[in-house]
Amino acid sequence: MKFTRRDLLIWSAGAAAGLVVSPVPWKLLDDTSIWSQNWPWIPQPVHAPIEVKQTLCALCPKSCGLKVRMAAGWPVGIAGSSTHPVSAGALCPLAFAAHQLNWHPQRLRVVKRKGNASSWNEARAAFSKAAGEGPILIIDGFPGRSASSVLEQFAQKKRGTYRVTFVPETRALVPYETWTGAAAQALTYDLQNAQTVVSFGAPLLDGWGIPGNFTRAWSERAAGIADPQLRLIQIEPSLSRTAAKAWQWLPIRAESDAALAAGLARVLLEERLVAAHGPMPTLSLADASYQTGLPADSIRDLARAIVARTPAVAIAPDYSPAIAALNVVLGAVGSRGGILARSKNAQPQAPAEQVISSARAVLIDATVPWDFTPQTDAEIFRFAAWNPGQTNADWLLPAPGFLEDLTDFPTAPTSPIETYAVAPALLKPTVEVHSAAEFLCGLDPELTRVEKLIHSHCAELFRARTGSLCGQQAALVPSFASVQKFEEQLWQGAVWAGDPPKPKVLRCTLKEWPNSPPQTPADDWLSSWGLPVQPPLASKLYQESGLRESVERRMA
16 A cells, blocks of 8 residues: 555644544643642642731842731732832732742752751851851841841951942942942932933833832823923933833943943033032043944933933942942932932941952851852851852851741832831741851850840830831821830831931032943842742743733722
8 A cells, every 4th residue: 555645644634633632632731730730849728717917028138018828827929018118019020929939949958068968066066166266257138137237246256357248229329438428228319309310221110129119100200201200211232121111212332331421421511511510521522422332412412301300310220430420410419309318327338249358267148149259268158048059158058038037127228218127937947947147146145136136126216206107007106105016016017117318418529530440230130039039930020011010000
């Protein structure tokens, strides 16, 4: 019997059709779906009454407000808390699924030394020995907490060094420390009162700052308006989502932000478009045009557009002295709609990126981003909840995961007001974990424990009798009869909010235009959480769907 190509095609089509109507592939898909949802490390939710608890997210220093749906003591859902005075219900994509992170396959469950299983007793002995043999360095990624005070106290007692890592939004404010003496953590952008915002690649509509904070102001004062009250000028090489939604987008060559800032400052000063006096940049307008790829006339037009509607402020995606100097020329430092001092209490901290000259041991808190790698030959003790691999740490120490640790939250970076909140541990860890502060308190019983420091801070806020408590119902601090009642509300998820900062004179001693180092791509919320814990689909959903709260929904 002759078998032709036509017969083969007919047979293949018939087999495919038969396979579709057959229950076999659908049964296999069903079994695969059921099997994939029952990984051994994922707990199965029980059928129990739902209890909603108010708390805050500790995955990054932004500390957004959360509503956690609990069933039989386990979290089964996360939503944003609309009563939070800053985030007001908005969350990043990671937070929406954060209750699943504790069962991630790469959760660090045992102490490891150079890749091999060890024990907490061996880790304590090794760190005690190292601390007794030479100087130590402690690195904190979330300064200002009560746990941070423990880390700093231990470093001082051992004559060691305490350093911090900052999120990109805070690093952008670091240049003002030298010029004004105000700590970067104490400064904020007064975007609510700005009328022109010049963003040099900062993703203002894609996760910059506290989620929802700028996007709410932009949607109410700019979205869909031909001549908006809030003009957003986006300057970056590619057409990002922020650039596409901005009032104006200017594409420039990569890594030429500092040159454009210098060119704009030169036009503002030469044409006397600003009242402030600042140092004249050494870069000529022609050179700025050559480096940025923009015609000189376009730079002049941009400078005039910036001051056409004031107050105006420039925002850098990361550390950039030239963009900070542009704000000095604009008169935005210490002015309404510009850069304000939010607090007097914060003190400048030494950044962890400084060269480590000599250290016997380095202790890295779990709040430090995983991609931070200290350049040192010292013995490294790293606390982490997840183990993505590729680290130079000698010791990996399991830290509490999501909702597993008692902590407090100082004011978040870029927050327009001072805030303070407390988050008790809502979950009991399934493995032995310790925070860096708890670890050090075990080595030195004379250190003040985190819980006691939190009580002290709550008492200080109560005695100051300023601000309000934002919970299920807002209440002024003086309305509380006792510190116990006040603190009880904080432990139940309320947030203390101070008064909005008022413009204060910030003495600025900028005598010459700064020479900016070569720029590197800025980190953001997506790059700071690497592959182990960042679901890629969540990023796409956040940027291209309606996960951001709409104006209509908020006003309903």
